Amino acid sequence: MTDIPVLQTRALRCERDDRELFAGLNWCASAGEIWQIAGPNGAGKTTLIRILAGLHGFYDGSFTWPQWLQSDADPREKLLYLGHKAGLRDELTPLENLQWWLALHAQQADPMAALAQLGLAGYETVPCASLSAGQKRRVALSLLWIVDKPVWLLDEPFTALDADGVTLIEERLRQHAASGGLVIYSSHHRFDDAVRHVRLGGKQVELA
């Protein structure tokens, strides 16, 4: 693992409705790590993830992806983002949703296998509207199996998941970190003591 960090932020600061969410965030995340963005509600966890994903442009300071700077590839080719909304259209079936995502990420994979791994065998052609919230979250999380990207930005991945769903996702995150990927997720749930965290909402941003 080279020592160049995957993500580097310098004095990242964000203000919304003239309330300062966080400031002076100098943070280095390198490959093989799992980072939890913790903090009370409204501390700016989602905003920070959206900034890193390139969805939110109003911030001060800067952040870069040093490893890909030379090849000036579009960072979005290395990023996988999952918002707290499932991102599925209720009228379509899980299969159709996943096929569209695959086309967007221009990747080839077998969505059926991914859905089966998430215990959704047999639900592939059922419109998402008739799935439960937990099942919809699983369909969204199947993105982690079918799209191969080094950096994962997950916003509240564990919401609406039952016990074995949570363990399934934890296992997948460890597996991804072990294989040299970087996982950044916002949640109240810290599933492993090896997980490092960025705590927002306090006077000072706390890195551990």
Added chain:
Amino acid sequence: MYFESFDAFLQMGKHGIYVWSAYGISALLIGLNIGLALRARTLARAEVIRLIRREALNVADSTD
């Protein structure tokens, strides 16, 4: 002065009503706009000065 008397100037040969109503409305609208702009500026400035004073107060409290 093109007009013989001030009164002729007001009458403007039976077109006075149109000319003066046009200028009156324009002056009103433009004047209103500039007035609102100036008022908004003074309000914004007062807001900043109030913020400065409040911070000065906090600094004073925390040091003593």
Added chain:
Amino acid sequence: MLSAVWQTLTRWYHQWGSPRYFFQYSGVLLRWLWPLAIVATMTGLVWGLAFAPADYQQGDSYRIIFIHVPAASAALLGYVSMGVAGLVGLVWRMKMADIMIKAIAPFGAILAAVALITGAIWGKPTWGTYWVWDARLTSMLLMLFLYLGVIALINAIPDPRQAGRAASLLSVVGVINVVIVKYSVQWWQSLHQGSTLKVVGETAMPAEMLSPLLISMLGIYLLFACTVLVRARTEIMRRERKSQWLKEALQ
């Protein structure tokens, strides 16, 4: 020589692009711009109203031109400058560009309304009715709608920075369309009414009518510029009220 000009231009661009520099120097600029604007407007209007000769056809009702034409051209100029500011704001993400759009829009809309109202009032003695679907009045009406669209969009978006950027995009799209709208209205005019009723062609005006018109135009443009600077400073004060340099500037 050219590179020197280019250097000064880019230097100005970066300087005036930063709210801090803009705030300082607009204060200085305003101090002498206001009196100039008021003097120019007063002389232009008084000259046009009291001293310029009457029009042989329309008598004195043509004197409305000294407010109608400046307002109409300032409204158009305002919209085009909003488009340019929008383009600069979108392409180079300049903070000042969004602020300028919010500063120009209100006065532009008022000027479009003034041009519309004075045009309608002028229509009464010349054409006998207040509203005639004349090509120029109709395109001025559409110009007012375009302005109202931008202002409505700015007010509808809570986050001021996002509102600025959305208004930038709308202004750019609007400017492209303003040209097409003007031509389509002119063609539409010829389709339905035959030749347009030329009120008073600017070029055909004798010198003693044209010079007051030019001066009042200059006056209205300067008034427009002053109000835009004032509104821009207000917007800067609103957005930067937590920053240190603003506090020192207002100490």
Added chain:
Amino acid sequence: MSFVATVKRELLLACRRPAEIINPLFFFVMVVAMFPLGVSPKAELLSVIAPGVIWVAALLAVLLSVEGLFRADHESGALEQLLVAPTNLYLPALAKILAHWLLTGLPLVLVGPLLGYMLHLPVSASSTLLLALLLGTPTLTAIGAIGVSLTVGLRSGGILLALLVLPLYVPVLVFGAGVVSYAANGLPVMGLLAILAALLLASLTLAPAAVAAGLRISSGG
């Protein structure tokens, strides 16, 4: 790649919600049917106002149908996935505009001549009406998509969208209604149809870029 996938997805989505396609059509027919009731049933008067009435009704129908273009994607979070994907946004935006026109604009075009006949428009003009609507409605959808990309996620979407977009619809309305009244009076129409085609090409090439920029701005970009 993402263009074809997006078009396929849009068509699939529309088939799952057929009501979405029919509504603008009903609206179009109903608005046109109002005019004889409101103005007068006399043939000679109706035939004069027919081009304008049909075009204004088509314009409003497209405006109302385009308003929901991004709303479902925005609320479900699918729009964020589109913004984060590495593909350039131009093609998916174009795909959404074309798919949306195919589903809501095309029915208007096909029904147009029928309504023209209903308003006593001379039959000789109905082919020009069909062609003009065919060239005009995609332009309306494209321009409407720019407005909707800026108001997605705002509460006051509908009225605000109309305020933003209607002034931009004026050229299409003027030339569209103009070419039909030219045809009704037996005047040459090719020049005006060429202008409508030019407006169509300009808007189809420029609008997706504006829609892409608008979507990024609306998501906080």
